[in-house]
Amino acid sequence: MDLPQELVDTILDILHDDGPSLKSCSLAARIFVISARKHRFKKIEILSSSDASQRFYELLCSSPHIAPLVEDLCIISVLETFPETCAYLDPSGDYMSGRTLSLILPLLTELKRISIIENRDVNHRTGLQYSRSWNKMEPPLQSALANVFSSPRLEAVHLCGLVLESPCHLLSLFSEATALKKMSLSRLYFAQPQDRREPWPESQLWRPKLQSLLLNVFSTDLCQYLVNPQIDLTHVRTLRLATPSPEQRKRMVLATSLRHSRGVEHLGLYLAYNFEPTLLSPELYSTNLRSIHFISHSMVELLGIFVKTCPHDSRLEYITLDSFTNLQQHTDVPKLYNAIDATVDHLPALKTIEMRWIMSYPSDVFPQWEADAHTAFSSLMRRGILRMTKLQLGQGSLLPIGWE
Known part of the structure; x- marks a missing residue:
């Protein structure tokens, strides 16, 4: 040819x-x-419930020219059922206890991205007792993963559904990863009691210059470690926070928007059923903010407060609001709509307001929801900036794609 x-x-x-x-x-x-x-072979996905790791190891041994081609490794632990005991944390043949993965990792000399993800069952069970434990891994696998996490070639890491010793232990694994730019931490838990967790050592440096950070964790003290002055977050341009404490969310946003920083350009906040208006105070928004993404059960109220408090010289172009509730469930609706219409013109760079209705199960009522929004926000429709979308949750997830 x-x-x-x-x-x-x-x-x-x-x-x-x-x-x-x-x-x-x-x-x-x-x-x-x-x-x-x-x-x-650029991206390899290994399912722990199969013999994929053994077959992949045999392939690497028989064809050594393949290993340098692998840049992205995704290890998925598939658990379809959850026994009442924690015995499943160390099942026979699971990647956490098996030895094959510890032999594979040293061969992947050009690895740039690694994901360790635990798929949960359809019942959405979460918690320390339903997650894989670092301490259950065999020492060779712990060592191999630690070497990957501290590699000067590592650019991105995604951890979901793991138990580690402490926040200090977690962050220390990546403290030497000089090329690390993207970090996603979801459903992480810590075995050490909170009152016994050691502070971040003053002598330990933090070398990553993260540009993208996602936190979807229930531990509030992980945020306390991340806002430590020794951990530089001023390079972060994309920040997504699904953390339980409003105060910790505020501290995280401020930590990425220091005076000498250009500030976050893309901000996402999961505000659950209620939200603190102080979280939407003007000082939280850098002059470089281009997009903001909210998940809230108070879509209209939140939008009204946000467009009112956002600085008038903002360069904001996109607002995305995800919600589980119908528009009719919001209180004092006409007054809120009028307030939004009156203030949205203060954002001259704004191109799109996207309202996304999250459906946790199949439903045929979206057309009515869309029609209600078009009527309520008729002025936004005339401006051509309103977009309505339905969003189906992924299987085994409580949040939209991109938040885990």
Whole structure:
């Protein structure tokens, strides 16, 4: 086959996430093999409930040229049922107790992104007793993961559904990761009692310069560690917080918006059933804020307060509001709508207000919800900035995609 290599590379770049097509191309002609192989092995996903890790290890041993191609590793622990005891935390053959993964990790010399995710069951059970424990791992696996977490090549990490010793232990694992830019921490728990947790050592440096940080954790003291002056968050441009304490959310936002920082450009806040109006005070919004994303059961009230308090010189372009409630459930509706209409013009850069109704189960009432919003926010419709969307929760998730 006589094709320019540049054309072949372009074709395969377009097919980069289409596994079957990449496999077919690699079998079609030799000229496709190298580029197809690069895309096929760039991201690897291992399910702990299968023998995938053993087969992948055997492949790496028989074809050593594959290991340097792996840049993104996702390890998923699939638990479909939860016994009444905690015996499942260390099941036979699970990746936390098995040895194969500790042999695989040192071979992946070009690894840039790693995810360790526990899929929960359909009952959404959460808590320390329903999560995998770092202390249940065998020492070789602990060591191998610690080496990956501190690697100067690591750029992104996603941890979901794990039990670690303490917030200090968690952050110390990444303190030497100089290239780490993106960190997502969700459903993490700590075995050490809160009153016995050690402070962040004054002598320990924090070398990552995070640009994106997501926190979806119930532990309030993790935020206390992150706002420590020794941990520099002033490079964070994307921040999403689903933490229980309004005060901790406020401290986290302020920690990323210090005087010498450009401040957060994309901010997401999960405010649950109630929200503190002080959390929407003007000093929290950097002049560089481009988008803000709220999840709240008080969509209209929240929007009214936000557009009123947001600085008039803001460069804000996008507002996204996710809610589980109907518009009719909001109190004093006409007054709130009028207030929003009167103040939205103070945001000259605003392009879109997207209201997304979260459906935790299939429903056919979205058209009525959309019609109610169009009537209530007729002026926003005339401006062409209102968008209505329905949002189905993913299986096993309590939050929209991107928050876990």
